[in-house]
Amino acid sequence: MRKDTQKSLFLQFVTINYTLLILKMVKLSNVRWGFIGCGEVTEKKSGPAFSEVEHSEVVAVMSRDIKKAESYAKRHNIKKYYSDAQALIEDPDVNAIYIATPPSSHATYAIMAMRAGKPAYVEKPLAISYEECNRINRISRLLDVPCFVAYYRRYLPYFIKVKDLIDNGRIGRVLSVQIRLVAPPRDLDYDSKDMPWRLQPDVAGGGGYFYDLASHQFDLIQYMFGDIVEAEGFCCNMGKLYEVQDTFNAAFRFSNGLTGSASWCFVAHESSRADKIEVLGDKGTIVFSVFNYNPIRVFSESGNEEIVIDNPEHVQMAMIEKVVRHLRGEYVCDCDSLSATPANWVMDKILGKF
Numbered sequence: 001m002r003k004d005t006q007k008s009l010f011l012q013f014v015t016i017n018y019t020l021l022i023l024k025m026v027k028l029s030n031v032r033w034g035f036i037g038c039g040e041v042t043e044k045k046s047g048p049a050f051s052e053v054e055h056s057e058v059v060a061v062m063s064r065d066i067k068k069a070e071s072y073a074k075r076h077n078i079k080k081y082y083s084d085a086q087a088l089i090e091d092p093d094v095n096a097i098y099i100a101t102p103p104s105s106h107a108t109y110a111i112m113a114m115r116a117g118k119p120a121y122v123e124k125p126l127a128i129s130y131e132e133c134n135r136i137n138r139i140s141r142l143l144d145v146p147c148f149v150a151y152y153r154r155y156l157p158y159f160i161k162v163k164d165l166i167d168n169g170r171i172g173r174v175l176s177v178q179i180r181l182v183a184p185p186r187d188l189d190y191d192s193k194d195m196p197w198r199l200q201p202d203v204a205g206g207g208g209y210f211y212d213l214a215s216h217q218f219d220l221i222q223y224m225f226g227d228i229v230e231a232e233g234f235c236c237n238m239g240k241l242y243e244v245q246d247t248f249n250a251a252f253r254f255s256n257g258l259t260g261s262a263s264w265c266f267v268a269h270e271s272s273r274a275d276k277i278e279v280l281g282d283k284g285t286i287v288f289s290v291f292n293y294n295p296i297r298v299f300s301e302s303g304n305e306e307i308v309i310d311n312p313e314h315v316q317m318a319m320i321e322k323v324v325r326h327l328r329g330e331y332v333c334d335c336d337s338l339s340a341t342p343a344n345w346v347m348d349k350i351l352g353k354f
Contacts (some may be wrong), residue, residue, distance in 0.1 A: 027329035028095055033121075034060040034088045036109050037100035038072040041123060046150065047076065049314040049321075050098065056324045062088040085109055089116050096327065099123060102203045103211070107132040110337075114145040121148045121323055125215040126340045128205035130348045133341040140337055146326070148333060149340035151219040152319035153290070158309045162279075162288050162296060163224050171300055172283030177225065179217055179262035181290075182274040183209075189241050189267075199242045207351050208244035209266045210235075214350075217277065217290050218343040221260070227342050228252045233350030239267030250350045 033050050035042060038061050050058045060080035063069035069081035082088040089097060089112055097113035099106055099122045107127045113120040126149050127133045140147045153159050166174060188196050197203045198212045205211040222228055233250035237243075248264040265272070275289040284300030296307040312318070325331035348354060 028327045029055070031056045031096050031324050031327050032059045032094055033057065033096050033098050034062065034091060034094035035078075035098045035100060036062050036085050036088060037123075038063050038069060039100060042072075042098075042100050044314060046098070046100070046314065046316040046320065049317040051076075052314070052317065053321045053324050055328060056320070059093050060088050060091055086112065089113055089118065094118065096121065102197045103128045103205050104203045107136055110136050110147050111139050114139050114143050114147060117143070117145060119146045119148070119323075119327055121150065121320075122337070123150045124219070124340065125149075125205070125211060125344055125347070126337055127344065128211075129353060130341065130344045133337065133344045136337050137341060147337040148323050148326075148335055149337055150316060150319060151216065151223075151335050151340055151343075152316040153216055153220055154223050154335055155318035155322060156311060156315060158288070158293055158296070158311065159220060161307060161309055162286060165286055165296075165298060166224060166279060170284065170298060171279065171281030171286055174225070174258060174279055174281050176280045177221055177258065177260035178278045178280070179214075179221070179260070179264075180274045180276050180278075181213060181217070181262075181264045182268045182272045183266055184270050184273065185239065185241055185267050192242070195242055199244055201244055204244075206244060206353075207235075207347060208242070208246060210245065210248050210264050211347055211351075213291070214248075214262075214264060214347055215343045217262075218346045219340065220290065221277065222254075222342050222346075223339075225254050225256070225258055227255045228346050229255045231346045231349040233352070235351055238265070241267060245351075248350060252346060 035058060050056055058078050060082065061069055061073050061078050062082040062085055064083055066083040069083060073081040080091065088094060096119045099109045099120060101109065103125055106122050110120040110122050127136060136147055199208050231250060231252040233248060235245040235248050237245050238247045246265065246267045250262045253259045275292045276287055277290060279286045284298065287297040293311060298305045319335065322331055322333040326333040
């Protein structure tokens, strides 16, 4: 049996059994969140949604900087704040944990939460390596405590529309998927004394902006087309602005035989800026962006079309609502740690980690 077929069958087997396991867990009537981390992502993308979703509230927040935790708690009307993650996890008023820290601590905090019997909701990527993702999955299965990952784009109307267009045959049979993400350096990239955490190998996983941003892209296309079972890539540091790589090229193949290619560069001239995924079909093409939410462009035999879809104010709202409903026993949220792991596998293959 081919290795890719074995991998696909294994993932299907584990997915079925994992779903059965998480359905056994005790249901929560109300989800009372504790935040580990209170950085930028929690201010608008996610944080407010936890309190706006029905049967969900934030009761505690933690930061290693106690003043930062206190400030965040007061600004967002949160009753408790901590500087110690274990203390927050052990708080009896907290029954679920949101982990909004850099990736290097995701596995540690997720496993701490699950060992305390508390479901975890982790910012993406799930961890700094495929190996760490597997550790999280093993603990989740062993303890029957779910771990979810913030690949919220799966549930945004923009990407639901893209998937519907593809699934309904708007461009016929899909032939290839092509990713392109290009941007000039950011101002902070030139500051060697205060590098963004994404450019610190021991904090972000060693892939720089690629590991942070490509994770969303690979999660989306695997959600749309199935698991990628082969991937190869080339990585280099062309700009020499920082330690990690800044330019990447890759090719990959899905379990159904569909192939694709991708390129990323984070030190290019402004004239090259791009954020797009092209899905090529035998009856047309769909072009969409992942981060800028440019109008979806459809080129087909029936004519060309631009589709504008606005995002909700808090982009993680739909994702969080599904997690809460899952924990209440009303829904099965499929954006769990197991389904998030293939994105790390692909990125690690491209980076040559194994």
